[in-house]
Amino acid sequence: MPRLTEYATGGGCACKIPAGELEEVLAGFGVTPPGNPEGELLVGLETGDDAAVVLTKDGTAIVSTADFFTPVVDDAYDWGRIAAANALSDVYAMGGRPLVGLNLLCWPREKLPYELAREVLRGGADIAREAGCHLAGGHSVTDVEPKYGMAVTGVADPALLMRNDAGRAGLPLSLSKPLGVGVLNNRHKVTGEVFAEAVDTMTRLNAAASRAATEAGVRCATDVTGFGLLGHLYKLARASGVTAVVEASAVPLLAGAREAVRDGFVPGGSRRNLEWVAPHTEVRGADEETLLLLADAQTSGGLLLAGEIPDAPVIGELIPRGAHPLVIRG
Template sequence: MERLTQYATGGGCACKIPPGELEEVLSGFGVLPPAEAEAELLVGLATGDDAAVVRIEGGTAVISTADFFTPVVDDPYDWGRIAAANALSDVYAMGGRPIMALNLLCWPREVLPYDLAREVLRGGAQVAAEAGCHVAGGHSVTDPEPKYGMAVTGLADPGKLMRNDAGRAGLPLSLTKPLGLGVLNNRHKATGEVFPQAVATMAALNAEAARAAAAQGISCATDVTGFGLLGHLHKLARASGVTAVLDAAAVPLLEGAREAVRDGYVPGGSRRNLDWVRPHLAADGVAEQTLLLLADAQTSGGLLLAGEIPGAPVIGHLVADRGHTVEVRA
């Protein structure tokens, strides 16, 4: 079988443009509203949230997002499942339900057979079907590196959105999937070792977690993907004007994640995440390897919730702004 990860310089959400560089590109970038806008923009660029949201006639919130990346695993069907679950996650992180998706496929057609592309698309369709989401076409281009993902449209009640700027002091922080996906994927790319626990975690939808959050009335959330737990927590705390206190010992980790860090399988994206967050971080006495895991670039990670739901460990809490966005306690 072709090792798809060998055709990509990056891998999964670790191949994102680094957060600091992206913010520099977007700084001062304003989008003028249409002269005759028929929809009210509820969530846009301002806080770097997971998806855009507009309210349309009738009081419905429409959620729009897109996400695609290079292969994170060698199995094409699994890659398709993971990429679809990752794209759908942005809708769940906003408190919505996905209704339609469009495939985004970049393919080195002279290097990799279309049979592999078909398997990628089949995996994406399977996960979209599990989510009750239609897949209605998409777009494809020739590309030296294979890439796959989806543009997703969802619906929500505008009064029940989950946003990254709605946190407040006193709320607990919960995480619905364990960390370590970036380092295990990097080890897989380097050695060919397969980690079923990582594949299962990445292919799992965040649908149930989103429903549980809605049932608890949670209004602040984000999903943990390419910027790592520390990066996404920094963005949430900054947008909400609070400081997040994180209990490192309470953060769940995938089996083998600590060993992967110990053995040096840390993606460049994870190191860049930590470098970006470090000026906003208080972490006296916390080991560097632990910080790398907390900054590890996740692909299709869990929801980070300002609130509690059944089955999700509480990993910290929000407090009043103390001059930095994240405090990590060993």
């Protein structure tokens, strides 16, 4: 069988358009229809949150998102599972529950057999089934690179909605999954080594963490994906008008992640993340290796929460806004 990662110029969420460039492209966009629209837009483009949220006239919050990317692993079934879990994560990050997903598939049909595409879709279907989410069709196109993901619609209680602009000083910061899948996936792409812990992490749904967070009263959260912990935390701190302090030694890492950085397996997306946040960050004692791991582009990463839940280590806190939105302590 061909190695799927050989057909991808990028890898997973590391292939995202850089955050700073994307913000320039999206500046001024966002459409609210004239007249009397069917619902009120609660979350749109303004803070770069994980999903759009519309409040319907009957009081239901509809959560809508889409996410797809190139292969991060060579196993087609695992890639499908990872991509589906990643797409569903945006709904969980808002405190919602996914209802229905639509497959998004780009396939180089003259290069890769359809049996691999079936495996990708099977992986996505199994994750949707695990999440209790309907999967109903989707869209497919011929492409030079394989890409897969989902458009997902979910629902949330508007009173329990989690958003990235609701942080306040005095709240702890917790992270529900370890970092390092970006550098490990890059190593896998180059060497073929398989990292089972990374695959397990990427295919694990954020459903339990989301449920625990809403039950604990957490109202500020985001998921950690292509812009890395530092990129997503910068967006949260900026939107909330606070400074986020990260204790680097408290951040959980996957086995082998630090070694992958030392051996040079750092994705370009991770380096771009660090370049983007560097002007907005005060570093106190953290070395470049640590900073690259904190900026590592994650695929299907964990929830970053302004609050505490079981099984999610506290990695820092929010404090009143200082000279920089981010402070990293080594």
